[in-house]
Amino acid sequence: MKLLGTGSSLPHLQVSNSDLAKFLDTGDEWIVPRTGIRTRHVISDENLEDLAADAAKKALEDAGLNVSDIDLLICSNVVNEYVTPSLSCVLAYKLGLACPCFDINCACPGFIYAMDMADSYFRSGKAGNVLIVCAEEPTRMVDWKDRSTCVLFGDGAGAAVFGKGDNLKGIRLSSEPAPDKICEYRKLLPTPYISKEENEVPMLMKGKDVFRFAVTTSVRDIHGILDEAGISIEDVDYFMIHQANLRIIDGIRERLGVTEEKFPVNIADHGNSSSASCPILLDECRRKGMFKEGDILVFSAFGAGLLSASAVLMC
Numbered sequence: 001m002k003l004l005g006t007g008s009s010l011p012h013l014q015v016s017n018s019d020l021a022k023f024l025d026t027g028d029e030w031i032v033p034r035t036g037i038r039t040r041h042v043i044s045d046e047n048l049e050d051l052a053a054d055a056a057k058k059a060l061e062d063a064g065l066n067v068s069d070i071d072l073l074i075c076s077n078v079v080n081e082y083v084t085p086s087l088s089c090v091l092a093y094k095l096g097l098a099c100p101c102f103d104i105n106c107a108c109p110g111f112i113y114a115m116d117m118a119d120s121y122f123r124s125g126k127a128g129n130v131l132i133v134c135a136e137e138p139t140r141m142v143d144w145k146d147r148s149t150c151v152l153f154g155d156g157a158g159a160a161v162f163g164k165g166d167n168l169k170g171i172r173l174s175s176e177p178a179p180d181k182i183c184e185y186r187k188l189l190p191t192p193y194i195s196k197e198e199n200e201v202p203m204l205m206k207g208k209d210v211f212r213f214a215v216t217t218s219v220r221d222i223h224g225i226l227d228e229a230g231i232s233i234e235d236v237d238y239f240m241i242h243q244a245n246l247r248i249i250d251g252i253r254e255r256l257g258v259t260e261e262k263f264p265v266n267i268a269d270h271g272n273s274s275s276a277s278c279p280i281l282l283d284e285c286r287r288k289g290m291f292k293e294g295d296i297l298v299f300s301a302f303g304a305g306l307l308s309a310s311a312v313l314m315c
Ligand code: UT7
Pocket: 025, 026, 027, 030, 031, 034, 035, 108, 147, 148, 149, 151, 205, 206, 207, 208, 210, 211, 244, 245, 248, 272, 274, 302, 303, 304
């Protein structure tokens, strides 16, 4: 597969750490050194599907393709206002797409999981062009009275169009199932037969465990896929790491022994936008003209599950 175009779209409202300090016992002095986050885009009057459609249209335009050129749409999403149909169907309707479409819920590594699926479609000859849209609103999953989670997240959508090619040089998906490390429970409608106790619980996170998992699996998997592909760390032009926390990104960078210039970051003004974070970063870097043909990009992301994924993609 080969990257043909990217796009992204963000909510207009930006909420700074000092805005949060108006109703929470927090501020720059705690949030910045622990996370690198200064402000985040937060959904207010927008609908997630509109951000997703905006990102998708920009990616199609960047790729020079029309909706009729797309053979498969994969949406990566954890929550949105629809239970059914899937966000991909809502988005397909908005875009005028009539190809197969489905959602995946792989939390933060969703973009790389979707790339892996797209790769399988290309290899089996079932698709010529695939549109991946990662649209997330984690700010609707947290308790805004819980300062240990709500300060970490931001919303947005990132999209990428892939076509046939042999530019995916390696990909690895891994899991260490531990559903209690990051979780949120919702309550379904009652029936005459439900007797068990059910609760609606906003996002709970064991931050230190997630931190350790993120750094160790990311470093292990990046070394693994680069070794398999016969590419040295020095040959990688950019490491596109899930923007969850600057200390996690720095921890990965230091263990890999790579300089800061090869680790683009946008966490300071986005926060953690779950699976949208990698394609938003990719789009911002592409639009700045950072990449040239032949550049080697390594993607790595980790999150609820616990799931992680890494990929090597040549521009
Ligand atoms: O996509 C993956 C998603 N998840 C992640 O990326 C999370 C990874 N983990 C982390 O990034 C870090 O564990 C956190 C940033 C979430 C937390 O950092 P920490 O150094 O592990 O802090 P902590 O949870 O041990 O909390 C230390 C203290 C606590 O106070 P006490 O009990 O020691 O008095 C918290 O109550 O910091 C307090 N605290 C805050 N204080 C001010 C927690 N959140 C805040 C806050 N402002 N927002």
